[in-house]
Each structure stands twice: as structure tokens, then as C-alpha cells.
Amino acid sequence: MTTYTPPTRDMQFVLHDVLQVAKSDIPGYEELEPDFTAAVLEEAGKLAAEVLHPLNKVGDEEGCRLENGVVRTPTGFKAAYDQLREGGWNGLDCDPEYGGQGMPHLLGTAVGEMFVSANMAFNMYQGLTHGAVNALHAHGSEEQKATYLPKMIDGIWTGTMNLTEPQCGTDLGLIRTRAEPAEDGTYRITGQKIWISSGEHDLSENIIHLVLAKAPGGGPGTKGISLFIVPKFLVNPDGSLGERNAVTCGGLEEKMGIHGNATCVMNYDGATGYLVGELHQGLRYMFTMMNEARLGVGLQGYAQGVVAYQNALAFARERLQGRAVTGPANPEGPADPIIVHPDVRRMLMHQKSFVEGARALAFWGASLIDASRRKGDQEAEEMISLLIPVIKGFLTDKGFETTVLAQQTLGGSGYTKEWGLEQFVRDCRITMIYEGTNGIQALDLVGRKLGRNGGRAVLEFFEMVKRFIKENEGNEALKEGFLDPLKAASKDLQAAGMHFMQAGMKNPSDALAGAYDFMHLFGHVCLGLMWARMARAAMEGLEAEGADRAFLQAKITTGRYYMARQLPATKAHLARILAGGETVMELPAEAF
């Protein structure tokens, strides 16, 4: 049986020592005093550890069941959902005008990490609702917002996003679901959507589906795509539930993991739909939802790593096997705890240095979103837009790797269901796939984001790294362990970018064949920068009276591990990119 310990102390360190949120000029951040965030995180952590985490295994084992069109969620999910809903957690960072608590997205991210670590499948019911709320908030009419947002933010209704169809995943131009205008201004939606997370369930009174469909007159490919609200139950003018709409769950997908979440085939048989925004602008609107969803998936990736690491660590401290090479560490016992062995430590340090670095990156990303939304900071908006594919792709690939390493730390026990580590691996695996596979993230990064506005955002990123190095160049304690490796890694990233500019002109396949490595290279430089910042903050913290020396020293040591032992991956990524795309593209498809 696994356990979950809310990493409140680590979160507070990122919020206050590294990001120094309470000193920020982002509106709303003035509330984020250490005592306040500690109180929120402790309350959320308690729910995560005591209410959500015990249901993680239950959800995996029971899964969801479809009975006469109704999906039954696992035992305990409904009660837990109600408890969170009643506590106001669903609307933590939503608009107060519609009943939200108006907290910064950053705080929602910290709380979200805990909920996801504790029970990823459970949290998806609320998580997708949050994305749907954002899309409606940004693009819905006043009437639509008034009708749907308060109940979705409250959580008494939930939301979904409906993109995928059997013949169409990444390539949305192939969508076949049709929207026919009716005389009353509504639309009749007809088609089949698949892999709809939380598409049908028994947690909420109504489910508000946001559906991409082709309306007449938009032209071929993605051009005709529009976005529609299709509620499970139509809503009467007074807000009460009306008749059942013609949307039904046609089946549940059997999956590798996240069994606690219902992944549905949704059939729309002339269902009543309401156009969101303008006709034929659906794809653009959906991206509002998708961008936040991608950040949320990056968070899932490392959050599963967090809980997997915690359990691996607990095992490594308790399991007695063999003796330390430097002499018995537990001479009274039959053997030493395996944490004494260098290779076990390698695994633990790898996990620890990744998840703590990833948290800093995710929190920084959330603060950029707040700066963009709350302050209208254009530079922050461009930076987070650049970073989204990196956060999604890198944090999920590495998050998965972390769960696999955590499982490995337990040896044979890690492979058994009893110990629970294998569930983290299975659950985390989806994060590399959904909301755009990580290959798609890499293409988004290299094909779209990198060159946008003449490469302004990536140049600013390099400047940021340079500034940090320059600001701290007199800091001897930081130099060898942090600044030098960061500089080297950043140079690798620049060399890769330069190669794309030159080679990509001649041959677009070349840049695209290296895109995945570039995404990883970028991710490593981001985490290198995060660790350099954390190390500086920890060093400054150590100078204060009454400092938590063990905690801060551990941050520095963990950071030094990352810089020395994870960051060198940039060398291999760069070498692959410089090798070009020829060997990737040369083989004729029939010769594979």
C-alpha cells in the first residue's frame, strides 16, 4: 500500500524563497503571504493524503462500469468529490464573478499537484471541468457564462472536451461530426467522439460537453470546425435541469491505467448544441482550453513522479539487503537499508532532483500565466507560450521515467500490485500521449513556437539565462556546481537552435527529425536554470538566523546532482540534432 506526504515545505520554498511571490507586483499575489499559502497547502494536503490517496488503489482495481448508459465511478469517489466540492476546491483559482475564489493560478497549481499526486484518475473529473470553464470564460456569451459557469465552478456540474474521433486524433481536419443549424438558432450535433475523459459518470448532476464539429460553409479541413456546448441535460431558463439531450456514452475504453477515470465513447445523435463564439473559430477556441490542459498534463507527469519517489524512498530506508561498501551502516541488524548502496542512491537522487526541479518549473510557468492574465504582461504570455510544449513534453517523459525508476528501486516488489508502484507507472504513461503526444509537443515547439515573432521568446529565454549567470558570476559557491554547467547546457541549446535555422531552411525534415531532442534539451536547460535559482535561494537562506540548515543544504546538494548528472544529457541531444535528419528519413517506407 502506498502513502502520500504533501510536500508543503518544498512548495513553500519555491513560492517564497525562489519565486518570492509575496513581493511580486502581479495583482492578487499580495495575498500570498507565507502563512496564508501554508494554511491552504496544509488543508489541501490533508485532503490529498487522507481522502484522495486511499482511493487511488480502489479506483485502479474497481475501475468504472457502464450499466444501462450510466457510468458508475469506483467506491468512494462520489463522497470524496462532494467533500472537495463543498470545500470550494474546484473553483479555487476561478473568477469570483461566477463563484470562484479568485486565487492566482499559481496557488491552483500547487494544490493541483497534491491532488494529482494523491489520485490522478480522480482529479481528472475536476481537471477537465476546469479547462472547459476556461474556454467558456474566454469565448462564451454572457448568457452562456451565466448559465454554465457558476455550476461548473461549484462542481455540481462538470465539463469535458470532445475532439478525437476514430479516424482523427492529431489531424483535426478529418473531423466528421456535423453540426446542422436548427431554426431556433441551436444546432443538431451528430457524430461519434472517442477517448472522452470523464465523458459520463455519476459525480455531478449535469455534464457540459464542449464539442468540436463541422458546421456548414466553413470550407474543407480544419476551417469548418466550430465549438459547441452540448449539455447532457438541457438547462431550463430558470437554471433547472430540463430534458435529456441526445448524447450517450456508447462504451468505456479499457486502458493501461487511470482506471478510476471513465474514458468514454460519446455518441451524438442530433443532440442540441449551442455555438460558442463565432462560427468556424472552434479550433482557436479549443486551443485556449488545450494550452491550460497541456500545462495540467505536464503537472500530472511530475506529480506522479513525486508520489512514486516518496514510496521508493520509504522502501529504500526500510528494506535491509547487503552491506554498505564502506562498512556496515546498521551493524545491529541483519543487513543495511538499501539506501546505503550507491546505485540505489543514484536512482533516488535522480528522482528527487527531477521532481523538485520540475515543481519549480511548473510553478514558474503558472506565475507566467498569472502575469499574463492578471497584469497583461505580453512578455510573460510569449514566454509561457514557448514553454508549454516543453513543460508538457519534458515533464511527462521525465515524470514517467521517474515512476519507472521508483518502481525499479523496489526490485521485485515494484512489479507486484501489492506495493502499488506499478500503478504510478501505468497511470503516468498516458501523460506522454494525451493532449497532443509528446512528439506533437516537439513539433509545436520547433515548428511554431520557436520562430514566432522572430524568435523573440526564445531569445529572451537565453537572455534570462545569461542575466542570471552574469548577476551571480561573483558567487564562487554557485560557479562551479551551477553556473558553469548551466552555461554549457545553454550553449548546447543555442547551437541546436542555430542548426535548425540553417539546416531547416534547406530541409524542413531535418529540424523536425531533431525536434524531440530539442524539446528535451530545452527541458534540461529549464531545470538547470531552476536548480541554479533554487541553489542561490538556499545559499541566501542559509545565511539567515535560525535557518533550516538540513533542508536548505539538501536543496543545494540535490541541485548539484542535477547539474552534474542529469544536465550532461544535453550533449547527447545536441549530437543527435547535429547528426541531421538524413538517417531518419532515408529509408523508404516499404523497406522498414
Added chain:
Amino acid sequence: MTTYTPPTRDMQFVLHDVLQVAKSDIPGYEELEPDFTAAVLEEAGKLAAEVLHPLNKVGDEEGCRLENGVVRTPTGFKAAYDQLREGGWNGLDCDPEYGGQGMPHLLGTAVGEMFVSANMAFNMYQGLTHGAVNALHAHGSEEQKATYLPKMIDGIWTGTMNLTEPQCGTDLGLIRTRAEPAEDGTYRITGQKIWISSGEHDLSENIIHLVLAKAPGGGPGTKGISLFIVPKFLVNPDGSLGERNAVTCGGLEEKMGIHGNATCVMNYDGATGYLVGELHQGLRYMFTMMNEARLGVGLQGYAQGVVAYQNALAFARERLQGRAVTGPANPEGPADPIIVHPDVRRMLMHQKSFVEGARALAFWGASLIDASRRKGDQEAEEMISLLIPVIKGFLTDKGFETTVLAQQTLGGSGYTKEWGLEQFVRDCRITMIYEGTNGIQALDLVGRKLGRNGGRAVLEFFEMVKRFIKENEGNEALKEGFLDPLKAASKDLQAAGMHFMQAGMKNPSDALAGAYDFMHLFGHVCLGLMWARMARAAMEGLEAEGADRAFLQAKITTGRYYMARQLPATKAHLARILAGGETVMELPAEAF
């Protein structure tokens, strides 16, 4: 639903064009003419594809059931087992004196790859028997061999190996199972063993357990460990089955994968056991079994990669999504097959270049075993002993990575049970853990194998690489794409070895902290050498009249991919090793 296509052509290429087996002076290899091996491989491939593979999903879904002490294997397993047994496949490379077919281990390896690709869980019933046969063949008395080997080689009886106990996995010194001598010269075995693959099942008439237990007088730790034969049914002097022995299956482990194989808790309650060889020499004997088992696990790792890759490739050729960046490849269709996209090709080339290189390494390893056993070649014995941890550790880590990449190639479909890719991931995952975790393999490599006989084997390995480069240095076609990167990678490996020699003297933790990276570095150099050899063979083959040009050219292109895009990983591994063990060991256990 997955399919499996026996890679007969690729196997023939390794056997005849690369290893040139029929020209070898290893006794028995003279039989391995191309027509003969083709016939054997085709027959085995047919069984694998048509009999075993269709049961792969059945095994996963049904799993094994324990009912009143009897384990029921999945539907169809018994019939398939009988079919293979009757075909004589179990004893293909076993001693003819005991009913085996006396074929080289190399041929058994090729056939084994097919059976494992087709159905790994199924093949474990036979695979463990094979290991037990080897241990008895090497260390059993003439009477024991006469009693057990013919039936085990026939397959009408199966075998197991019993090492692990709840408190003792890697650290066998902690074994508690006791062996008390009885007056009749037998022993009474008492204790509990866990994670016993194929410990109880309904495929064979008898199960011959090889059990490690402590007999009186051996001293503490591993010293008192002896090896015992504990048959499920005692065997009468005439060879018929006698009374039921006091060994029972106490439960089945629920696992992440390989559900078709019964992983048992075995309880020994004063069971009758027969000492194998001398008292207190059990650990040494068990290693005979373990060495072959480790090679077999390395084979499992890449063999799962083979079948996963095949299914990813089929999907990539059929799934239509998006358009090639260089212009439509399928202008008549709604979209292009995804194999046109550079990042999909990156994934496919990665898989293909690994599995084909891995096969060459595994086959070469098997030929070293044959040279050692059949020719008494001491150098071959030392080389394979050095390579075993590399083959086990590297091929399973990378085999798992390959299954994950194959799954990723399918996008969302890869996560569903329907498409079957996720089973390969779950099944393959165990290979990184059992028969000694990959961390243990790395320690075995660096701590034991590297320095043995003054490092003779590793020096010979380096010489072999140098010789190959020197022999071919005039070959311009080979130079840039193969010899130069091989030389660079080999230098990285030598630099790492040198670092261990120097740093390891001062601080053993330093070398141990880098052991895992060293194992991977070594694995990459091995596959680099294999690809250089395969490329040379393909280039030579291209000069022959009537050459299969597309096949041979594909080998060269695939090899160039490996050298350009996988081999650069050595740079990152070397950097980590040179970074030393300080950041790995520095953090106090309580500060994690």
C-alpha cells in the same frame, strides 16, 4: 489485436552473413547450413506466430488461477505446450544423451527469440526448465541426471529455481529456508520461497524445484547455502511418480504483467529434498543456472521490443493523419500514413536499429557460449562472462524503452488494451528486475567482471574493436558512418574504465555510483560494433550477384542511424561517470 511476423530473414543475415556460422570451427556449427537453419527457423516461426502469439492476449486477460492448491493456466496454454513438447522444441539445444537434440545454443537462442516475442509469459514455463536442466546437467549426480533430465528435456516435467524469500532477494546471505539431514541421506526442506515463476501449474506431470536452503554446519551468510532437488511428486525407482511431496503453492502474486505465467509463493513444510553436488556449494551451482537465465532475460528484453516494433510499424503504415512536410505522399487519401512524419520515423528507426543490433549481440553471445562449451575456448568463456551483465542490463532497459516507444507510435491507441501494445510494455518491464535487477548487473560488471584476471576480458574487447577498425580502415564506405563513431564511443568506454581504476582505488563508492552508466556505455559500444560488422557484411553482400539490395541497403541505413543517433548517448554516460560519486553519496539518508 497484435500480430507477430517471424524475422527469419534478419536472423539468417546475422547467422550467415555476419557470424558466418557454417564456416566456424565450433563443433556442431558445421550443421548450421543456411538451408537447415532456414527450415528450423521457419518451423519455429510458424508455431510462434500461429500457436503462441494468439495466446498472448488470452494469457494476459485470463491470468492464472489458484484453486485448491492447483494452478490453472490460461485457456489454450496446455494444448500449445503439448504441441511444442511433442515437436521436440523443449530439448532443441540439450544433451542428446538425455534425449535432447544437441543443437548449438545459438540455434536455441534464435528459436527462443521467436517464442519469447510471440508469448513471453508462456515461454517462461519452458525457459526455467531449461535453466534447471543446465544446473542439474552440470552439478547433479549420474543418478540424478538419469532420473530427472530425460523427462525435463522432453518437457513432460518442468523445473523451477527457488532463491527469493520475503526478507531476502539480492542478499542471499539472509536465506532462512532450512535443510535438515534425514537418516536416509535425504533432507527435510522447510521454509517459504516467493516470486517463483512457474512454481505450480497444470502443464506438466511433475515439477522439479531447485531450492537454495541452509544446511547445518556451513557457517553464517551465504556460506551454508546448499542446492536441493525438491520434486513436487517423489519419483519411484522405476521412474514413475510416487507420493506428493510436502511442497505447496501458497498463493499467486498479482503483477503488472506476465499474467500468463504463475508467480508463486511456495511453502516447503519438511519436504523431501536431494542434495545437488556438495554441501554448502549451492550458491556456486545456482550461478550456473543464473548465468544462462540472465542471457535469457536479455533476450526477453529485446524480443519484446521486436514484436512491439512490428506492431508499431504496421500502425504507422496504415494510420492516416496529417500531410508530409515535403508534400502529400498519399494525395488520393484523406491524409498521409504517419510514417511520413519525421518524428514518427525517429521513433521507428530508434526501435528498428535497437532490436536488430540487439539480436546480433545476443546471437554473438550465444556463439561465445557454444565456443566455450563445445570447443573449450577459454577466451570466449571470459568474454561472455564479461558480457552477460551488459546483455542482461542493457538489452532489457533498451528493450523496455523500445516497447514504450512502440506504444507511443500508436498515440492514444497505444494506451488502450484493444491494440495490445501496452501489454508488451507491462510484460517487458519485469526483465529489468528479475534474475538480478539491472543495478545488480551493473555492480556485477564493474565490481566483479571488469577487473577479473587483471581485466583480461575487457582489454580483449577493446582489442577486438581496434582490430575491426584497423582491418577496415581502408574501407571508405565504412569509415565516416561506422568506424569513426565506433572509435569515439570505444574511447569513451576506455576513459570511463580508466576513471574507475583511478578513482575506484580511492573511493569505491565512486565507481559503484557510475556502474549503471558504465553498463549502458558498454552496451552502446557493443551495439556499435555489431552495427559496424553488419554494415560490412551488408556492403559485401551488395557486391554479390542477385543480392537482395533493398534488404542489405536497409541494414546499412539502419546502422547509420544507430551510429549517428543512438551512439552519442555515450557522451552523456561518460560525463556522468566523470562527474564522480560525490553528489550521489553526499546527502545523508535522513535528509532525502
